[in-house]
Amino acid sequence: MEFSQTAPIYQQIADRICENILSGRWKEGERIPSIRELAVDMEVNPNTVMRTYTYLQEQGVIQNQRGIGYFAADNAVAVTRELARTDFESRELPRIFRTMDLLGISADDIRVMYENWRKGEDR
Amino acid sequence: MEFSQTAPIYQQIADRICENILSGRWKEGERIPSIRELAVDMEVNPNTVMRTYTYLQEQGVIQNQRGIGYFAADNAVAVTRELARTDFESRELPRIFRTMDLLGISADDIRVMYENWRKGEDR
Amino acid sequence: MEFSQTAPIYQQIADRICENILSGRWKEGERIPSIRELAVDMEVNPNTVMRTYTYLQEQGVIQNQRGIGYFAADNAVAVTRELARTDFESRELPRIFRTMDLLGISADDIRVMYENWRKGEDR
Amino acid sequence: MEFSQTAPIYQQIADRICENILSGRWKEGERIPSIRELAVDMEVNPNTVMRTYTYLQEQGVIQNQRGIGYFAADNAVAVTRELARTDFESRELPRIFRTMDLLGISADDIRVMYENWRKGEDR
DNA sequence: GTGGTCTAGACCACC
DNA sequence: GTGGTCTAGACCACA
Numbered sequence: 335m336e337f338s339q340t341a342p343i344y345q346q347i348a349d350r351i352c353e354n355i356l357s358g359r360w361k362e363g364e365r366i367p368s369i370r371e372l373a374v375d376m377e378v379n380p381n382t383v384m385r386t387y388t389y390l391q392e393q394g395v396i397q398n399q400r401g402i403g404y405f406a407a408d409n410a411v412a413v414t415r416e417l418a419r420t421d422f423e424s425r426e427l428p429r430i431f432r433t434m435d436l437l438g439i440s441a442d443d444i445r446v447m448y449e450n451w452r453k454g455e456d457r
Numbered sequence: 458m459e460f461s462q463t464a465p466i467y468q469q470i471a472d473r474i475c476e477n478i479l480s481g482r483w484k485e486g487e488r489i490p491s492i493r494e495l496a497v498d499m500e501v502n503p504n505t506v507m508r509t510y511t512y513l514q515e516q517g518v519i520q521n522q523r524g525i526g527y528f529a530a531d532n533a534v535a536v537t538r539e540l541a542r543t544d545f546e547s548r549e550l551p552r553i554f555r556t557m558d559l560l561g562i563s564a565d566d567i568r569v570m571y572e573n574w575r576k577g578e579d580r
Numbered sequence: 581m582e583f584s585q586t587a588p589i590y591q592q593i594a595d596r597i598c599e600n601i602l603s604g605r606w607k608e609g610e611r612i613p614s615i616r617e618l619a620v621d622m623e624v625n626p627n628t629v630m631r632t633y634t635y636l637q638e639q640g641v642i643q644n645q646r647g648i649g650y651f652a653a654d655n656a657v658a659v660t661r662e663l664a665r666t667d668f669e670s671r672e673l674p675r676i677f678r679t680m681d682l683l684g685i686s687a688d689d690i691r692v693m694y695e696n697w698r699k700g701e702d703r
Numbered sequence: 704m705e706f707s708q709t710a711p712i713y714q715q716i717a718d719r720i721c722e723n724i725l726s727g728r729w730k731e732g733e734r735i736p737s738i739r740e741l742a743v744d745m746e747v748n749p750n751t752v753m754r755t756y757t758y759l760q761e762q763g764v765i766q767n768q769r770g771i772g773y774f775a776a777d778n779a780v781a782v783t784r785e786l787a788r789t790d791f792e793s794r795e796l797p798r799i800f801r802t803m804d805l806l807g808i809s810a811d812d813i814r815v816m817y818e819n820w821r822k823g824e825d826r
Numbered sequence: 827g828t829g830g831t832c833t834a835g836a837c838c839a840c841c
Numbered sequence: 842g843t844g845g846t847c848t849a850g851a852c853c854a855c856a
Binding site: 827828829830831832833834835836837838839840841 | 842843844845846847848849850851852853854855856
C-alpha cells in the first residue's frame with residue numbers, strides 16, 4: 335500500500351480500518367486481521383500496526399481478546415461515525431472554509447467537483 | 458501569536474504570509490518585515506522565520522535583495538493562488554470527499570455550513 | 581573532514597554525496613548513512629547534515645523512508661548528472677569562457693592542463 | 704545591471720572593472736568613474752562601489768588621488784592579468800576538471816563549446 | 827533507532 | 842542594518 339508522506343502511517347492505517355467499518359465490509363463484533371497479517375498485507379512494520387490497534391482500541395472502535403485476536407466493537411459503526419464527524423467538523427471544515435474564502439471557491443464549485451469525484455470513483 | 462500544535466510553526470507562518478499577500482495587505486513588490494522583526498512580532502526564534510522565508514523564496518512567493526531584505530515577488534498573488542489551489546485540490550479535496558461519502562454529508566450540507574461560517578466571521 | 585572556507589559546509593557535503601552517487605560507490609535505491617552517522621563521520625553538527633539531506637531530497641537525489649532512513653533515489657545517477665551538468669553549463673562555463681577570452685587562454689591550453697591534471701590525480 | 708545571487712555584488716563589479724581594463728576600454732593611468740557615478744549607473748548603493756574600489760586599490764589595480772578621483776594604475780593591465788590568472792588556475796580550474804571528470808566531458812567537448820560561445824558573443 | 831522541529835546564541839559577509 | 846551559516850542541545854513523533 336502507498337502512504338502519504340505528510341500524515342503518520344499508523345493514522346493512515348487507522349483511517350483505512352475505519353472506512354472498512356463504516357462501509358460495512360467489516361461487521362460489528364467480527365474478528366479483524368491480526369497485527370501480523372495486516373503488517374504483511376500493508377508492507378509495514380508490525381509495530382506500526384500495533385500502534386494503530388492500540389489507538390483504535392483507546393477510541394473504542396475495536397477490542398482485544400487476549401490470545402484470540404482483535405474484534406470490531408459491538409457499536410463500532412456509531413463510534414467511528416462520531417469520531418470521523420467530530421474530526422471533520424472541528425478540524426477539517428474551518429480550514430477548508432478559510433481556503434475557499436481566500437481562493438474564491440464557492441459552495442457551488444464544491445458541489446460540482448464532488449459530483450465529478452463520485453463519478454470517477456469505482457463504487 | 459498562538460500556534461497550533463499539529464502543524465510546524467514555520468508552516469503556519471508561511472500560511473499567514475500567504476494570506477497577507479492574497480488579501481492584498483502586502484502588495485506585490487513591496488518589502489516585507491525583516492526576519493528579526495517578524496521573529497520578535499511572532500515571538501519565535503529568528504531561525505524559524507528564516508526557514509519560512511527560505512521556503513517561500515523557493516516557491517517564488519518572495520524574493521531576497523541582499524543586505525536589504527525580503528520583498529513580495531512581482532507575481533506573488535498569482536504564485537500564491539496557484540500554490541494554495543494545487544494543494545487544496547490535490548491534497549485536501551480527495552480526503553474531504555471521501556469523508557463526506559462515508560458520513561453521508563451532502564454538498565448541500567456543506568453549502569449550509571459554509572454560509573453559517575461566513576456569518577460567524579467578522580468580515 | 582576538511583572544508584573550504586568559501587562555500588557553505590552543507591553544500592560541500594552535498595557535492596560529496598553526489599560524487600559518491602555518480603561514481604557508483606553508493607548504489608541507487610540503497611540506504612545512505614543516517615544523519616547522525618554522517619554528522620559524526622564529517623565532524624559537523626547533525627543540523628548541518630540535515631540541511632544537506634533536505635536539499636538533496638528536494639532535488640530528487642535522495643528519498644526518505646520514515647523512521648528508517650534516507651535512500652539514494654532509484655534514478656539518483658541520472659538526476660545527479662542532470663543537476664551537475666546544468667549547473668556546469670549555465671553557471672560555470674560562461675564565466676570560464678569569458679576569462680579564457682580575456683586572458684588569451686585557448687581551448688588547446690585547457691586540454692594540456694586537463695591532461696596534466698589527470699596524471700596528477702591518483703585514479 | 705543584473706547581478707548573480709551567488710557572488711557578492713562588490714566582487715561582480717570588480718570583475719566588470721577588470722574586464723574593462725583588460726579589454727583596453729579603460730586605459731592605464733586614466734581616470735575611472737567616480738564612486739557616485741558608478742553607483743548610479745549600476746543601481747547600487749555607493750557603499751558597495753566603495754568596497755569594490757577599496758578592494759581593487761589593495762590589489763594595485765586602481766589608485767586614488769584625494770579630492771580628484773580614482774585612476775587605473777600605470778601597470779593595471781599586468782596586475783589584473785596576474786590576478787585573474789592566479790584565481791583562474793588555482794581556484795577555478797581544479798573544480799572544472801573534477802566536474803569534467805565526473806560528467807565525462809572531454810577537453811574536446813570544451814573546445815567545441817568554446818567555439819560556439821565565441822560565435823554567440825558580439826565582439 | 828530514525829528524522830523533524832525549535833530554541834538560543836554566536837559569527838560572518840554584505841549593503 | 843540585513844540575511845546566512847553553524848553549533849549545541851533539547852524535545853517530539855515515528856518505525
